[in-house]
Amino acid sequence: DAKTTQPPSMDCAEGRAANLPCNHSTISGNEYVYWYRQIHSQGPQYIIHGLKNNETNEMASLIITEDRKSSTLILPHATLRDTAVYYCIVRLTDSWGKLQFGAGTQVVVTP
Amino acid sequence: DTEVTQTPKHLVMGMTNKKSLKCEQHMGHRAMYWYKQKAKKPPELMFVYSYEKLSINESVPSRFSPECPNSSLLNLHLHALQPEDSALYLCASSQDLREANYGYTFGSGTRLTVV
Numbered sequence: 001d002a003k004t005t006q007p008p009s010m011d012c013a014e015g016r017a018a019n020l021p022c023n024h025s026t027i028s029g030n031e032y033v034y035w036y037r038q039i040h041s042q043g044p045q046y047i048i049h050g051l052k053n054n055e056t057n058e059m060a061s062l063i064i065t066e067d068r069k070s071s072t073l074i075l076p077h078a079t080l081r082d083t084a085v086y087y088c089i090v091r092l093t094d095s096w097g098k099l100q101f102g103a104g105t106q107v108v109v110t111p
Numbered sequence: 112d113t114e115v116t117q118t119p120k121h122l123v124m125g126m127t128n129k130k131s132l133k134c135e136q137h138m139g140h141r142a143m144y145w146y147k148q149k150a151k152k153p154p155e156l157m158f159v160y161s162y163e164k165l166s167i168n169e170s171v172p173s174r175f176s177p178e179c180p181n182s183s184l185l186n187l188h189l190h191a192l193q194p195e196d197s198a199l200y201l202c203a204s205s206q207d208l209r210e211a212n213y214g215y216t217f218g219s220g221t222r223l224t225v226v
Binding site: 103 | 115144153154155156159167199201203211212214215216217218219220222
């Protein structure tokens with residue numbers, strides 16, 4: 001299983017970019033990197049995913065290093081509503097594509 | 112419709128009760144999942160259904176019994192639970208179990224308390 005390592009917590013100022021790191025040094029070539037977030041007591045929300053190339057959508061950008069051993073989720077302009085636990089997940093393609101959550105990063109956006 | 116709907120949102124049950132959690136999606140997804148989440152912990156996978164058949168049981172105790180009556184519905188039947196089974200139970204769906212290029216859609220969960 002390709003494990004992920006994230007810092008347990010991060011603070012971010014409202015309006016600034018939030019850069020969330022994730023290490024996945026044992027990732028295989030055909031495994032995707034997924035990011036989800038979970039606002040308190042709600043279900044996890046899909047943010048973005050990628051394989052090799054950088055990706056951007058209306059919520060965030062995903063930067064994956066060339067060796068694919070780490071990635072960074074960028075929230076370009078953090079708001080108070082972005083306060084949540086952010087999970088970096090490697091999608092296991094050799095186990096029927098199961099989504100296995102790690103400990104995640106608690107992000108607190110402050111005014 | 113791009114949602115996964117879970118009912119009830121909250122449930123309190125005694126250790127001798129039988130209850131069921133319900134999950135519904137109308138996105139045409141063929142894979143559905145049950146997760147359990149304890150407080151301040153990440154979600155843990157319990158069961159995986161693919162094309163209405165149970166594909167994965169992550170060694171879950173038999174007091175939890177899943178059922179997939181059709182492609183849109185997923186139930187979790189509960190019987191003789193223990194207080195330590197109190198948790199947030201999350202349902203999710205995805206387009207196809209073996210397709211890793213599509214994300215899961217999660218419901219908002221059922222908060223279960225066993226007394």
